[in-house]
Each structure stands twice: as C-alpha cells, then as structure tokens.
Amino acid sequence: MDVDAVPLDAAERDLLLRLLRLPTAGPLETGPAGPPPRLREAQEAYARAAAPLGFRTVRHTSVRPAELHRPDVPAPVREALDLPGFLDGQPSLVLRLGPGLPAARTVMFNVHLDTVAGGGPAGFDGERFHGRGAIDAKGPAVALLAGLRAARACRPAIGREVGVLIQAVAGEEGGAMGVLGTRPLVERGYVGRLNVFCEPTGVRFLPRSTAAATARITVDGEHAVDDRPAAGHNATVLLGFLAQHLARALDPDTVCVAGLHTGTRHNQVYGRGSLLLNLPYATRDTGRRLERDLARALDDGLTAFEAAFGDTALFARTARDARSVTRLEWRKRGLPVLDDRDTWGHALLRDRAGIPPWPTGEPAFTCDAIWMAGVEGACTVVLGPGDLAANNAHAEGEFARAAELAGFAAAVARLMIAFTDDRIGRGT
Numbered sequence: 001m002d003v004d005a006v007p008l009d010a011a012e013r014d015l016l017l018r019l020l021r022l023p024t025a026g027p028l029e030t031g032p033a034g035p036p037p038r039l040r041e042a043q044e045a046y047a048r049a050a051a052p053l054g055f056r057t058v059r060h061t062s063v064r065p066a067e068l069h070r071p072d073v074p075a076p077v078r079e080a081l082d083l084p085g086f087l088d089g090q091p092s093l094v095l096r097l098g099p100g101l102p103a104a105r106t107v108m109f110n111v112h113l114d115t116v117a118g119g120g121p122a123g124f125d126g127e128r129f130h131g132r133g134a135i136d137a138k139g140p141a142v143a144l145l146a147g148l149r150a151a152r153a154c155r156p157a158i159g160r161e162v163g164v165l166i167q168a169v170a171g172e173e174g175g176a177m178g179v180l181g182t183r184p185l186v187e188r189g190y191v192g193r194l195n196v197f198c199e200p201t202g203v204r205f206l207p208r209s210t211a212a213a214t215a216r217i218t219v220d221g222e223h224a225v226d227d228r229p230a231a232g233h234n235a236t237v238l239l240g241f242l243a244q245h246l247a248r249a250l251d252p253d254t255v256c257v258a259g260l261h262t263g264t265r266h267n268q269v270y271g272r273g274s275l276l277l278n279l280p281y282a283t284r285d286t287g288r289r290l291e292r293d294l295a296r297a298l299d300d301g302l303t304a305f306e307a308a309f310g311d312t313a314l315f316a317r318t319a320r321d322a323r324s325v326t327r328l329e330w331r332k333r334g335l336p337v338l339d340d341r342d343t344w345g346h347a348l349l350r351d352r353a354g355i356p357p358w359p360t361g362e363p364a365f366t367c368d369a370i371w372m373a374g375v376e377g378a379c380t381v382v383l384g385p386g387d388l389a390a391n392n393a394h395a396e397g398e399f400a401r402a403a404e405l406a407g408f409a410a411a412v413a414r415l416m417i418a419f420t421d422d423r424i425g426r427g428t
Contacts, residue, residue, distance in 0.1 A: 020122035020131035028174025106192035112172035147412025221271035345379025
C-alpha cells in the first residue's frame with residue numbers, strides 16, 4: 001500500500017507538546033544540582049496515549065544497581081550511582097501490542113524520551129514543533145504512534161497475528177550509552193525479528209551504529225603562585241601541549257579533542273587539570289587500535305614535551321616530572337558496534353516498504369542500537385525523521401517540521417504493513 005504521509009492528529013499534537021514541556025534531561029546532563037527529570041511522568045503520558053491503539057504496559061521500572069557494575073558501563077554512570085534518586089528517576093517503559101508472540105512475529109521500536117539539557121520553550125507554529133526533544137526523540141516517538149495507528153487501520157492482523165513492542169527508554173543521552181535503559185531491555189528479550197531505533201536519519205534506514213571510547217588525561221601536580229611560577233607544575237602548559245600533539249598524531253582518525261580544564265584565575269599556576277578525548281569507531285578492532293594509538297601518542301607527546309621544555313626556566317620542573325604527574329584513564333571503552341547485514345530485513349525495508357537505505361559512504365553515528373549487536377535472528381536499523389545537525393538536535397532552537405514527522409509516520413505504516421504481509425503470507 002502506498003502511504004506517503006500520516007499527519008499527527010489533534011491528540012498526537014497535544015501529546016507531543018506535553019512531552020516537549022516536560023523536562024526529561026537526567027542528572028548526567030544537568031548535574032547533581034539540576035532539577036529531577038520528569039521522565040516517569042512523560043512515559044506515563046505516552047503509555048496512556050498508546051492505550052487506545054491496544055498497547056499495554058508490560059514493564060515500567062529502573063535498572064537494578066547490580067546491573068551497572070560491569071566494565072562496559074561508562075565511568076560517569078558508575079559514579080552517579082551514589083546520587084540520591086539517580087536510578088529511580090530514570091525508569092524505562094515497555095509497551096506491547098498483541099499477545100506475547102515469538103520474536104519472529106514481532107517488530108520492536110526503540111525511542112528515548114530523555115533529552116540533552118537546555119533548549120528553548122516548547123511550541124507549535126503550524127509548521128514546526130519547537131523544544132528540546134522535538135527531533136531527538138520525542139517527536140519521532142509520537143510520530144511512531146501515528147504510523148502504527150495508520151498501519152492498524154490497514155492491517156487488523158497487527159496486534160493479533162503480528163506483535164509490536166515499544167521500548168521508551170531512559171539513559172540514551174548524557175553519555176549513558178544505553179546502559180540504563182536499552183541494554184537491560186534487550187538482555188531481557190524485549191526484541192523482535194525487526195528492530196527499529198527511532199533517531200534522525202532523513203527517513204533512510206541505517207544498518208550501522210558506531211560507538212566511542214572516552215579518554216581523560218589528567219595532570220596531578222603541585223600548584224604555584226604567580227610570583228613563583230617555576231616552583232610548581234604547570235598543568236595548563238603541559239595539557240595544552242599534549243592537546244596539540246595528540247590532535248596531530250591521531251589525525252586523520254575522527255578523534256574529538258574535547259574539553260581542557262585547569263582553572264580560571266589569572267594569578268595562579270595550576271598544577272592539576274584534565275584533557276578529554278572522544279574516539280568514535282565503527283568496528284571493535286578499530287576501537288582497540290585507537291586505544292593503542294592514543295597510549296602510544298601520549299607517550300611520544302610526553303617525550304616531546306620533556307625535550308621542548310626541559311631547558312626552560314619556568315617549566316623545567318614540569319618537564320622533569322611530566323611522566324610522574326600525568327596519567328591516562330578511560331571513562332568508557334569496550335562498547336559494541338552495530339553492523340547489520342540481514343538481507344531479508346533490508347529487502348523488506350527497501351523493496352516492500354519503500355524506505356531507502358542510508359548512503360554507503362555517509363558516516364554512521366552512535367545510538368542505543370549498538371546493544372542489538374550479536375542478537376541472533378534479528379534485523380536492526382536506525383530510522384527516523386530529520387537530521388541531527390540540520391534540526392539542531394543538541395543545540396539551541398531544536399525543531400521538527402510537522403511534514404517530517406508525517407513522513408516518518410508514513411514510513412512506519414508501510415514498514416508494518418510490509419512486515420505483516422510477509423509474516424502472515426499475504427501477497428504484495
């Protein structure tokens with residue numbers, strides 16, 4: 001069936017505006033002093049909106065602390081476990097349409113209702129929805145319901161002979177990398193034959209998802225006053241030198257030389273500070289190579305710093321002690337990557353549902369789909385409206401065009417119709 005657009009109806013528009021007005025950024029985004037996220041409230045509103053379609057809640061709870069004591073859990077998550085109410089405020093929701101059918105007859109959709117911090121006021125001007133989460137990913141979450149509404153009208157077998165799962169998760173943003181929400185749900189078996197992670201892709205199906213390792217280089221030396229700058233370790237000069245050295249040494253890898261911090265005062269030599277680097281990778285072998293390359297480049301950088309500043313008056317002590325006061329620690333590493341090669345699923349999406357593939361040469365990005373890597377008998381893709389950069393997903397002025405959401409809802413409808421016809425043996 002040819003479905004080009006499924007506009008949000010009045011109830012769906014109201015739901016999206018309500019979700020956009022609810023602050024759902026978690027403590028990893030807002031900091032320990034930030035306002036508590038109203039994520040549970042947002043998920044409850046979403047579940048109520050899905051109920052008329054036949055969805056029922058089968059799980060709505062937070063991950064257990066014991067599930068986060070693993071080496072692939074990012075350090076910021078482990079450190080945040082001591083914050084009061086950290087996990088309680090970030091539950092994840094699972095909705096099911098139809099009986100508990102086998103995965104072979106089920107489509108799973110994953111949406112995240114947490115957001116990054118910031119963003120302007122929520123609103124709708126008749127053409128665009130504005131507000132944090134409009135495109136990433138509250139807008140796609142609501143458009144998903146519109147698409148399922150249209151699909152059920154065309155195929156009553158959806159919900160009877162074909163099942164649908166929706167994971168509405170926490171912990172996608174803030175560097176949590178899905179360990180709070182998606183990973184535990186996948187490991188509990190809330191998956192389907194086809195699994196769709198709703199992120200902005202311009203309504204092209206992306207069968208890949210990268211991961212990233214985050215390194216922190218710290219200098220733990222002695223401070224000095226401005227009248228005796230040579231007496232201490234100058235972390236600013238050392239880390240600044242290393243930032244430039246690493247940027248050159250790791251080029252052309254897509255390394256993000258990120259935040260460098262020592263202090264803010266003009267009359268202080270800061271002996272302690274840190275430099276952050278993010279290293280995205282598309283394969284685990286590449287990730288391991290980048291870890292080795294960074295360690296080697298850091299060692300070379302320290303050697304170069306010793307040579308460049310060893311004979312200076314102000315920085316000789318820093319050069320002499322550079323190796324003893326500098327250390328490399330990994331804030332996250334060892335995460336999986338997704339590289340889906342399921343020919344059946346790709347053909348269904350492309351040929352039966354009319355959804356084009358992501359261009360082969362265009363880089364992928366990181367999302368919770370990484371946790372579907374290695375799940376047997378499952379096709380997993382990333383699919384959603386809009387574009388992360390063009391729609392200001394992590395910037396001020398985030399928006400989603402109503403037409404973009406309608407186009408994605410239509411793609412969901414076509415996908416569900418094609419899947420249903422394939423599973424129950426209908427002709428094309």
